[in-house]
Amino acid sequence: MSKKVLIVGGGFAGVWGALAAARLLDQQGKTPADVEVTLVSPDPALHIRPRLYEPAPETMSAPLLPLLDTIGVRFVAGSVAQIRTGAQEVDLIATDGGKLRLPYDRLLLTTGSKLFRPPVPGLEEHAFSVDQLADAIALDRHLAGLAALPDTPARNTVVVVGGGFTGLEVATELPLRLRKVLGAGAKISVILVDTGEVGAGLGVNPRPAILEALESLGVQCLGGSGVASIDAGGVVTASGQRIDAATVIWTAGMRASSLAAQVSSSLDPLGRVEVTPDLRVVGADHVFAAGDVARALTDDQGHYALMSCQHAIFMGRFGGHNAVADLLGLPTLAYRQLFYATCLDLGEWGAVYTEGWDRQVKLTAAAGKDRKREINTVWIYPPAPDRAAALAAGDPMFTFG
Template identity: 55%
Template sequence: MKQQILIIGAGFGGLWSALAALRLLDQQQRQDVTVTLLAPQAELHVRPRLYEPDAASTTAPLGELFDAVGVNFVQGTATQIDTQGKRVSYVDATGAEQALAYDRLVLAAGSQVARPSQGGMDRHTFDVDSLASALELEDHLRSLRTLPDSPARNTVVVVGGGFTGIEAATEMPARLRAILGDSAAIRVIIVDPGKRVGIALGSQIAEVVAEASDTLGVQWRTGTLVTAVDANGVVLDNGERIDARTVIWAVGLRASPLTTQIAGERDRFGRLHTDQNLKVIGQDAVYATGDTAFVPCDDMGNHALMSCQHAIALGRSAGNNAVADLLGLKPIPYSQPKYVTCLDLGAWGAVFTEGWERQVVLTKAEAKELKIQINTQWIYPPAPDRASALAAADPLIPVVA
């Protein structure tokens, strides 16, 4: 019977884990190990682009690639992980309960937005965290044109001034004008607890965000929190009410709930602590990658972030090292010392930074050109050609040169 590497999730971490695992098996000329990937669909939802209009167009099919490289794809949703029995239970496409055995497990189940249950925040907000929720937001925005002109109809409140919130907010003026027309008195407001506009991203990048926001007409309510949301607006902790028919929640990611079924230490986002090879500390046969893994990415005290930039490299390392462990080979420790950001700022352009201090390198049109290249080329899966796809999964390839 063949041994099995089982990967849960078809996001960036899961996809690149599968390719890296197959790459090492190919190099070792091993035909006695199967790489199985369990996910609801054989497609990559390009999450970093879900703030854009037409979210459906950002989905990348994976079926041809899986066939080309030899991934055994199983359609289903994981429900239970039994680390003692080395089995994963799942619900298949028909709703039936099934199970898969594994010799090594790679958990790449990603993360999800976490809303507070109080104050209507879980019932009256939209998000761009998943394809389904981004499509729901699109439908809602299009429906605004059927409503009478009013301040509430024309106002979008974005809760959270981090990366997701800023990208969603700065894209929103153009999206609203396309739906409501140029004469509509649109308002886009970011509510953030930071004392200055964009300060959570660092002082240099904050200045650029402030300039772009002013140019685009995006307002900020800094130093405050949303305490309640209803169908017609939000209430802030300073007592201000903002009438808005659209509230986007862009704060509070948590690692997949599947992480709670694996014994181990977790960080404040629910990510499992791993060693440098991505093996979950205290586990013999379980690896975590992408948004489920808490691991240092350099020797300066920095840890991998919940981003595709890190998930791609984490996936390459996890898949390679799960196979190396199974075959008794030397692992390749995960290392990703270079960190960059490229933040989309709507019609204003973008900003590109280098280093953990986010030193600004490019802005406006130059940065926007790079952002488009990243979003439409660099982060997409490789072509369904076995040789080139497996070569691209080398864990020693830097994601950012």
């Protein structure tokens, strides 16, 4: 019987993990009869989550079945409910409602993260998000429906909670989106609320460009105050200020998939598992983790991977490669990702592109926007279903450019 490598999660880390696993098996002359690689995910598509702040989110996905078929990876549609590391098997609920039990010889956990929703009164009932595809579609439909409401300041006001990367991209995209819905003459108000200084978490170097973009777009910043409650008509801040708004969008914080806690009790404050340099879960010899569920060092300078598709893609390659290498008795590779860059979309103003952990600004405004389009439409999409190109994309040493 064939050995089994199971990849749980069809996001960026899982897809590139599958590419890397298939690549190493091909190099070793192994077929599915020798080692079967299975990817488990609810939907046979990669949702391009970094683009869900854009209009038309229903178009932000890439089909996976043609690619997986090309590289000989089996796909199972379902969600894992239980991982039993002792028995080396998982229980899952299939998308069609059935229940399955899948054994594994090596497991790669890549189930990503979800938006952190603290117990703020009214958050679950009244706030939108761009966390998952369904969330972004619901927000898009809500924004489109604003034009049918009476023209009031509340209708024309959007409160975005969270001044980090996602909050900034959402807030700076909104003025154009709202004008397209409400008309060029509508008096639009976008208010960005954060417990600290808006954008401070991105560092001092890109901050001037961020502040310039916010000012030019008319986005108001309310820093130093969280949100105490949310209702159908707006929000109340922690300082007691009432903001009437028909739309509240929550972007404040992420947490790793709850499945991480099933493979390890050693979790960081974000719920990520501790891993060894080759991405093996500490205390679970046959389990590897990559992407948002793994707390992994990227270099020898003490920098840990962030919850981002950039790190997930690269980490996924190492995770898929190492799961197969370990199964075949080959040396594993220490995950290293020495190049780090960010590209923050800032709506009509453009974007700011930085390199290095100190975020040295390299491109801004229109030039930054061109780089952002390239990243969002080319770099983060899986390869075409061409076997040679797909396997090459799974190389852990692959770099863009």
